[in-house]
Amino acid sequence: MKKIFKACLIACSLASIPVLSSFSVNAAQTQQADPYVLFENVTQQAFDRFQTEWPKVQDDPERLKTIIREELLPYVDYEYAAFKVLGKHVRDIKSEDRQAFVDAFKDYIVTVYAQLFKQYKETQKIVVEQTRGLNGDKIVVVKSRIVEPGRPDISVIFKLIYRNDKWGAFDMEAEGISMLNTKRKEIGAAIDRVGIKAIIDDLNDKAAQKIKINQKEPNND
Template sequence: MKKRILQAIFIGFAVLANGVSQAQEVNPYDLLEQVATKTFTRIKAEHTKIEANPELLRTVMEEELLPYVDYNFAALKVLGKHFRTVPKEKIPEFIKVFRSYLITTYALALSYYNGQEVVFQPSKDVEDENTVTVRAVVKEPGRPDINIAFKLRKSNKTDEWKAYDMVAEGISLLSSKQSEFESILRQDGIQAVIDAMNNTINRPINLQQDNKG
């Protein structure tokens, strides 16, 4: 189940890349479907380079995805109630490391790429909406379908749509990270969470060869 969820996360974050900032001009339902093709085209074009140097997946994520993810909002959601009690001078560092942590998480998920198909739900009118959930199904021959959902919110200041969470097989990435870090925050404080994220960031990216071919 964990592997299937990681595979779904890979599909989800790749789909969200390359243009969510333009969503104020394009319906986000349509946009997510359009950018999937563009993102996968880049990955296929750079396949040889990525095979030789999997760390390039971090570059792909930083260039293609992070500009369109509301990582500040996500980071504060992960802190939850602890935002009021952690040292305020540590918040900027936490957000900065959380950004790099997301890059690593997305790069690890991207290592599952193997040409999967994504089928999106029909587009809906979002004229009066500030948040939307876009659902899709990941299809791969010989394997069960994987249900995923993308959560996006529209900025009150810029009207830009940005992604802040993805739910794979009913499990929210944001909620899972909040649960994972909550006990550390409560027992050891925010620096311990920062150190834990840095440990993940500092690990090399390895392609998931067992899912290739």
């Protein structure tokens, strides 16, 4: 399972980025004060929904995109992540192209996460490390582990930023791979060669890809 997850992450990161449903308004506002508590609750709720709806997902894998949009995307700062990916180029791009890139990147994130979580097993759970003090930090690192009986834990690290009065994930690192850094290098190498519109078209094409689950996929590492 660990090798399958890593292979999928590498494949996604070569074209990708990073994480995170829906509490009541009051609960969400309370949890925004502590990103660790927020993250623990959001990811647990997402995994609970994976488990509850997995038989339906196996019949209709595209349902994974719906779960990601509803359970994870509201807690992803995809705009900040998109601008980080563009890096130095962000100021040279027309405002309408920047917005088109952000929109395409948002949809792309949904597909990337759906591709990653199609490896989910009903015996898995996620464990978030214990909360520590914030000390006024605006960027925090949240460490978590995907645990499955009889298999090595998968370490997943999320980076969150406090922006616009809320916390949002902008990067994910698994097996030592930062999807933000990988995508930034890819975009940086391509943008001068093909232009921003071609990159936006490519993101939209990848976002539209259908999710497929191989029912006979082996579970061996």
